[in-house]
Amino acid sequence: MARPRQALLTRERIVEAASALIDAEGLDALSMRRLATELGVQGPSLYNHFATKAEIVDAVAEAVVARVDIGVFADCDWREGLRLWAKSYHAVLAAHPHIIPVLATGPGRRPHGLAMAEAVYGALIDAGWSRSRATHIGALMRYLITGSALGSFALGFADDPGLYDTYPHLHRAHELPAHRAAVDEGAFELGLDLLLAGLSDHYDQGVRR
Known part of the structure; x- marks a missing residue:
């Protein structure tokens, strides 16, 4: 019986494998050797598609941003567009937290990153800002x-009731880690609500410059 043929190595396969590795173990776990092992190929074959590890990381970041819904700006006014886009972006980053340091530096030359910046900026300009x-x-x-997805406020406190005995206003801080999702998502939602409310007030008062 003939042996099954190995799946063709493509940029898409490389990016998918790199993304899975980064999601599971972080950016530091990614290397050309480790990635080649994950894909079951020889290391040099990766260089037929990507010249450097940095290019692969950039491609992973691009693939993550591609999942953000920027189509909302075509169907909503700028306020609701910002809200829906922010929630979509936040959800995508929450699913891929290890790539956030790369995305936090800006879109660079990534097409999807630039398309997202264009959509946000364009919606605001078209609205009169x-x-x-x-x-x-x-x-x-x-x-x-990015800041709200980069780290958990709730996980910044130790699960040790005795640690807070001398801090009367923090006597329940040890409970925060157990309520991470509610605390962190609630903070993001509150921040988004307040930010948009403030911008809306400025806009309605004609303070747009």
Whole structure:
């Protein structure tokens, strides 16, 4: 019986395997040798598709951003568009937290990253915000979204009741890790609500520059 043929090595397979490895073990776990082992190929074959590890990481970041819904801006006003986009982006980052440090540096040359920036910026400009204020709003949204997904506030406290005996206002802080999802998601939702409410007030008052 003939042996089954090995699946053709493609950029898509490489990116999928790299993404799975980063999701499971973090950016530091990724190397060309480790990735080749995961794919069952010889290391040099990867270089037929990517010149460096950095290119692979960039491709993984691009694939993650491609999952964010930017089509919402075509169907909503700028306020609801920002809300739905922010929630989509936040959910994507929550599913791929280890790639956030790469995305937090900005879109670079990645097409999907640039398309997302264009969609957000364009929606704000079309709504009447000045270019400088639209830039500020885009940056502010990125700070909220990436910052809230980068680390857990709730997990920053130890599960040790005795640790907080001398801090009367923190006497229940040890309970926070057990309620990570509620705390962290609640904080993101609150921050998003307040941010959009403040922007909406400025907009309605004509303060758009």
